[in-house]
Amino acid sequence: MKITKLATTLLAASILTISTATVFAQSAQEQGLAISQESIARDNGWVDMLASMTMVLRNKQGQESIREIRMKTLEVAGDGDKSLSIFDKPRDVKGTAFLSFSHNVGADDQWLYLPALKRVKRIASRNKSGPFMGSEFSFEDLASFEIEKYQYKFIEEQPCDLGECFVVEQYPTDKYSGYTRRLVWIDKAEYRMIKVEFYDRKNSLLKTLTSHDYKQYNGKFWRPSLMKMVNHQNQKSTDLKWENYRFGNGLSAADFNKNTLKRAR
Amino acid sequence: MKKIVLLAIGSGLLTQPVIASENYFEANLKVSTEFTFYPQKGKFKGQDYHANLSLALSPDFYWEWNDQQDSLTFEPFFRKDQHDSSRSHADIRELNWVHLSDNWELRTGLRKVFWGVTEFQNLVDVINQKDPVEGLNNEHKLGQPMINYSVVNDWGIVDLFLLPGFREQTYPSTDGRLRASIPVEDVLTTYESSREDKHIDLAARWSHSFDVYDIGVHWFKGTDRTPKYQAVTHNDNLVLKAHYQQIEQVGIDLQATVDSWLYKGEVIYQDNSTENYWATQVGFEYTFYGIQESATDLGVLLEAGYDQRGITADALMQNDIGIGARLAFNDAQSSSLLAGVIHDLDYHGNSFSLEAERRLGDNWKASIEARIFSPGSSNDPSNIFDKDDYFKITFDRYF
Numbered sequence: 001m002k003i004t005k006l007a008t009t010l011l012a013a014s015i016l017t018i019s020t021a022t023v024f025a026q027s028a029q030e031q032g033l034a035i036s037q038e039s040i041a042r043d044n045g046w047v048d049m050l051a052s053m054t055m056v057l058r059n060k061q062g063q064e065s066i067r068e069i070r071m072k073t074l075e076v077a078g079d080g081d082k083s084l085s086i087f088d089k090p091r092d093v094k095g096t097a098f099l100s101f102s103h104n105v106g107a108d109d110q111w112l113y114l115p116a117l118k119r120v121k122r123i124a125s126r127n128k129s130g131p132f133m134g135s136e137f138s139f140e141d142l143a144s145f146e147i148e149k150y151q152y153k154f155i156e157e158q159p160c161d162l163g164e165c166f167v168v169e170q171y172p173t174d175k176y177s178g179y180t181r182r183l184v185w186i187d188k189a190e191y192r193m194i195k196v197e198f199y200d201r202k203n204s205l206l207k208t209l210t211s212h213d214y215k216q217y218n219g220k221f222w223r224p225s226l227m228k229m230v231n232h233q234n235q236k237s238t239d240l241k242w243e244n245y246r247f248g249n250g251l252s253a254a255d256f257n258k259n260t261l262k263r264a265r
Numbered sequence: 266m267k268k269i270v271l272l273a274i275g276s277g278l279l280t281q282p283v284i285a286s287e288n289y290f291e292a293n294l295k296v297s298t299e300f301t302f303y304p305q306k307g308k309f310k311g312q313d314y315h316a317n318l319s320l321a322l323s324p325d326f327y328w329e330w331n332d333q334q335d336s337l338t339f340e341p342f343f344r345k346d347q348h349d350s351s352r353s354h355a356d357i358r359e360l361n362w363v364h365l366s367d368n369w370e371l372r373t374g375l376r377k378v379f380w381g382v383t384e385f386q387n388l389v390d391v392i393n394q395k396d397p398v399e400g401l402n403n404e405h406k407l408g409q410p411m412i413n414y415s416v417v418n419d420w421g422i423v424d425l426f427l428l429p430g431f432r433e434q435t436y437p438s439t440d441g442r443l444r445a446s447i448p449v450e451d452v453l454t455t456y457e458s459s460r461e462d463k464h465i466d467l468a469a470r471w472s473h474s475f476d477v478y479d480i481g482v483h484w485f486k487g488t489d490r491t492p493k494y495q496a497v498t499h500n501d502n503l504v505l506k507a508h509y510q511q512i513e514q515v516g517i518d519l520q521a522t523v524d525s526w527l528y529k530g531e532v533i534y535q536d537n538s539t540e541n542y543w544a545t546q547v548g549f550e551y552t553f554y555g556i557q558e559s560a561t562d563l564g565v566l567l568e569a570g571y572d573q574r575g576i577t578a579d580a581l582m583q584n585d586i587g588i589g590a591r592l593a594f595n596d597a598q599s600s601s602l603l604a605g606v607i608h609d610l611d612y613h614g615n616s617f618s619l620e621a622e623r624r625l626g627d628n629w630k631a632s633i634e635a636r637i638f639s640p641g642s643s644n645d646p647s648n649i650f651d652k653d654d655y656f657k658i659t660f661d662r663y664f
Contacts, residue, residue: 065597065627093599124524
């Protein structure tokens with residue numbers, strides 16, 4: 001009798017423990033999702049954006065190499081953004097342009113314009129984890145953030161450079177992602193991404209991205225002026241400086257096709 | 266660009282749809298120094314050397330005005346070659362004015378146009394005359410005079426071309442390597458059209474991207490870019506006479522981009538006064554991303570070319586298989602390597618090629634190109650290149 005009662009108590013206790021754990025797990029996932037959704041909601045409605053980026057690549061010895069790219073981006077409601085990137089440096093790829101239609105679900109559509117041949121090439125977008133222009137940023141690091149691209153888990157709240165931050169873990173849903181997870185610090189006041197840790201396919205810390213000098217544009221949209229990516233495994237780093245952010249330029253889908261790609265300067 | 270942006274900010278135009286109207290000008294220059302080594306002396310008279318030095322200048326100038334609605338591009342080209350007097354040449358690759366409107370643009374002047382999807386040859390790429398003295402890969406083209414109206418619709422882009430004026434193909438001189446056994450004599454060139462090189466050619470193309478597909482359909486009517494040859498005696502020498510026919514051609518190019526696969530195909534049907542035929546180039550490219558846990562991508566290519574005319578065809582791949590491997594190291598120097606072989610199923614000959622390139626510092630690029638010709642049976646047309654295996658290194662300096 002006693003034994004039965006004990007067993008029942010233990011069983012009840014264990015059920016209670018499991019259900020508590022489940023409740024916690026669900027709420028952590030929901031909370032992580034909610035924070036990420038809020039960060040997207042706060043950045044909605046920018047319509048279109050022009051910006052220039054300068055990348056400074058540094059190898060282990062500290063040798064630098066420069067990339068200069070100008071970007072036009074169009075916000076697409078209910079789907080990923082459309083973007084046109086024009087390469088100014090290094091000089092041997094000057095005039096090369098890249099057109100991308102990203103999608104929330106499924107492969108992105110991407111074309112590359114090679115000015116020497118005047119050739120437009122449709123390229124496979126499957127290469128998410130590859131380096132962008134030899135930098136420590138991969139293609140997926142530079143892609144637009146869409147809710148469907150990750151699953152979420154809230155970890156904790158922590159003090160950070162911009163006050164208090166949410167720490168959220170994000171698990172890529174794309175099987176071709178180079179990461180098992182990203183650990184993201186988002187500030188509680190404005191939902192800006194302050195820091196991201198990237199964990200490789202073996203779940204070892206690969207890179208850390210920190211975003212600096214956030215400025216607000218059009219009274220709403222926060223953008224960093226500097227992003228620093230440090231690779232802990234190969235000791236290389238890339239600084240990405242953003243300049244000349246301009247919103248509401250009257251761009252439309254008509255500015256993103258093979259003809260505009262060919263004449264992009 | 267920076268200047269325009271500053272002006273825009275300064276005058277408070279930041280939120281206005283069109284940035285400040287200011288003229289924009291840009292100039293660039295590429296200087297290419299090329300050294301070629303031939304292990305063997307050539308087969309023909311004038312080819313008894315092993316090394317060749319060559320220098321090329323490729324400047325480009327660009328003007329923009331009228332709120333970016335109008336632009337002018339000027340790209341001349343100059344080469345000085347140590348041995349080949351025909352390769353020492355100048356050309357205007359581009360000199361054209363582009364006017365933009367809402368969904369259409371008008372491009373007027375000398376231009377280069379590329380059509381196609383495959384890698385070893387592009388059957389549908391018919392607008393420009395080739396400049397083969399620059400290299401065997403047909404990537405170099407002469408500027409073609411044109412008026413090109415291009416309109417973007419939801420259902421695709423339509424390009425209409427009016428092509429006044431024709432450019433004859435270039436040939437190496439008798440002192441040049443990689444030439445035919447008998448030289449082509451320019452003064453003997455004839456045309457089917459009584460208007461000769463002033464015949465006005467017409468072309469149209471519809472191209473569209475939907476889902477994983479990129480498709481292009483074209484029609485061309487005018488002077489064939491590839492002439493027919495006839496051996497004749499001229500000033501007591503045996504020479505080749507080029508004859509340019511009038512042709513009408515339709516063609517399709519299609520690529521499907523599925524995951525790591527690129528499926529590619531081009532097909533043409535040509536009708537001219539002596540024959541009609543179809544030809545095709547089909548194949549695929551598959552890429553292994555991040556091989557061996559590195560950043561390096563390995564692409565493998567396989568293509569087959571077929572021409573209905575068989576061995577009488579003047580095509581590069583009349584019945585050939587091309588196999589290639591492309592390595593992209595994705596490093597800061599953008600190092601890459603492309604190795605390929607074309608096997609001729611009719612003559613059982615092979616042509617091997619290797620191309621590699623790497624950026625040096627911020628303003629230099631080094632590239633190497635090597636080819637080995639291994640002709641098959643004695644009647645294989647590539648026998649003329651039998652002794653022309655080469656190794657070429659090029660340094661490009663960008664200003």
